[in-house]
Amino acid sequence: MSSSQHTSLYLDRPLDKSAAARVSAPGVAVIITRESNIESLVREALNVAEIRGRLLYAILIEDDLGPLVDQEAHWKNEVYRIAHKVKSDHIKLNRANLIENIYDYCVQFDIRLLVLERPNRRQFSFPWEANFADKIIKSEVLPPSVVVPSEAKLQKPAQKSILSDWLLLIGVLIAISIFGALTRDQIPKAFHLLTFILALTIVSGRISLITSVAGSFIAPIAFKLVHIAPYGSLLFEDPRQWLNLIGLLTVSLIINTLTWQVKTGLKETQIQERRKSALFNLTRDLLQKNSLEEIASLAEAHIRDVIDSDIALFVQYEGHEVKTIRHGNVDLDSSPEDRKARDICLSQGIEAGIGTQIYPLAYGLYLSLQSKTNFKGCLAVYPGSHRGTFPPDQLRILDTFGSLIGLAFERIGFETAQREADQKIRDTNLQNTLLRSVSHDLKTPLTSITGYANQLAEDPDLPTELRVETYTTIRDQAWRLTNLVNNLLSITKLESAHLDLDTEVMFVEEIIGTAVSQIRPQLEHHKLVLEIAEDIPDVAVDALIFNQALVNLIGNAIKYTPAGCTITVRAQQDKQWVQISVIDDGPGLPEEGIDSIFEKFTRFQQGHKVEGTGLGLAIVKAVAELHGGNVMACNRSDGHSGAEFDIRLPAVESAPINVETS
């Protein structure tokens, strides 16, 4: 394929068979290299993809250190394992080459985001990777990148064979012995002794302790053979020469000890460092998670980073049953000891299970997740294949993890409680508003009806003019009451779960005509314009219920605009929707109220007094949604003032009906 030997992208088959059918959805691609920490990188990418609701693709990049064929299967499996475990099934892998090919790949699969690890130059032996990552990040043609900080890959203990240690040791010893044999007449013996010590010092840092101790004993023998007469023999001419050899042995052993201590210290530091960073990462990540499951999945990943163990998580909120957030590899039903350990851990907040005094025969260790609230939690850790207790340092870190997870669970508990409380307050507020509005709206007309009726009953000599006014007021107020009651009945009916719509396929023209002819008596002071698109699809509606919604919208336009305004009812197709709009050229809607306009008992006061029940638009919304559509309110965007209400209903593809011709 191409100019560069450096990169070629691997894995050309989709992980998910159905993925081919979904290539149209935008995706996120994770870029993996030989040195990537697949575990953390893929997890991070999966998070990124899930947050955005996108598919995850994986691109594996080969380097110039030979084909990755042997590792390909391993990588695939890793990616599968992680992605599968975190419940995503949409990873795809594809072949590509170079930045340009990544670009092609991104275009082909509609990838909008790349996730990659920025390698640390000091840490990695492949400097091209850092350049490569930089190139991707800085590239202007590629989609934006999310860079995951490079986490130290778990340094597996070097699997160098003991044989290579021995070869190195023996090789070095033979080399300096040969050098010594050739130059022993020219160079003083003391220098040769130093050469041996120097060589051992250097070598001991690179080989295992046993080999290097062995080297400490072999070196004096070699020295004797080469530098102490009689050469080539283990006999001594001068017994004092023993001192040289003992000196060499002692120095070399001391060097070994020191080297070993330094090595161990370094390893310890690395482990400490890793734990610190794991703790830090866990703390950071936990703060961003908002569900028990997410936290559990995160905790498992981080604990696995430090201690190779399976975990389980259980929580119990007061008065509720124990909830298993994550299963470990131990079936509690078949291990009563584990169940007892978990229960006592939950109920008493003490640790139990393996390595403790309580139920030590359990497979797992059960740690309490500390909490001061009504929440109880338990973190169970199951040592891997080996059955054994955890060393104290691991216990300490598990304990810390436990506290962190406990805190996170507690936070979620608080948040949930807070949300519920907020919702309750909102509900109560709504109910109060409803009650207040209903009682106000009932009382006002009733008061005036009663008052005027009394006046009529008590004063038979009321002048005709006043009498007429009184009658008119009583009539208007009674209509208002009627409207309110009708609307209340409607909204109650619409919001009840048992409402069955009696839908029929209808012509938009007829729907509009029905509403218009019903509302015509109120239209005397307004101009009505009807714009119905040619060949607009039919819609399926419950004629009666939908008619009410449309009448409400047109009625509102009449009510909220001054006399002389024009009301336009427009019907047009918008893809799979039929949109019926009621547009006026009145003052428009106050911007700050548009969002809440469809809520119950929202009413605008605009200059002139408008009497309504505040239920009309709530009914419209309920009706639109019952019909599988929606309703939207806005001010006109065509330069004119005025409000626009759009009801959208799903268009119906109706079979043409044969109609006889004349």
Add this chain to the structure above:
Amino acid sequence: MSIAVKILVVDDEAQIRKFLKSSFAGTEYKVIEAEDGQTALRLAGTEMPDVILLDLGLPDIDGVDVAKQIREWSQVPIIVLTARGHEDDKVEALDAGADDYLTKPFSVKELMARVKVMLRRTLGNAAAEPVVEFGDCKLDLAARLVYKNDEVLKLTPIEYKLLAFMAKYADKVVTHKMLLSDVWGPGYDFEVQYLRVHMKNLRHKIEDEPANPQFILTEAGVGYRLVTKG
């Protein structure tokens, strides 16, 4: 008119009966009252009213059954009074033989208008008028021709039948079922979709602005009404 027009008001609510009675006070109408279905059936037989205002929610017999039983022996016009939200009852009553409906609450004006339409058929000109006019349209039933602005409209046979049927019940509601069984015959009772298509075509020929109809009005969930009076 020497003989007063008798109106039988059937409603179990005394307040409504009182309201209706006072609405007709001072007119040529004479109101007789019935507070339940049994009384209504008896008075319909003995008093021979000219119009019956029938509330559907009666304590003893279902209002729809009352209408059905009266129809078995009398063609007296029946206007049913319904509460909002009971549209099904309304259609059922209309299909059972009631002539029109009024949704509570209604105004006296509306009530009077409906009663007058009912009486137009029964009193005096009982035979169908040979010519029905509405707006700029004219339907000549004898010649089977429809004119708009004095020009003959080309209607299909079905469209003509629909229009003629609605004209027969001018200003009264006709249900889907009535139209379907009259125009297509029994067995097509539920093919409302056919009806809609033809009605749409008819409207396009009759109305100036079909989406803002002046004559052929749709009664949502019930049927149609041909309006002949301004």
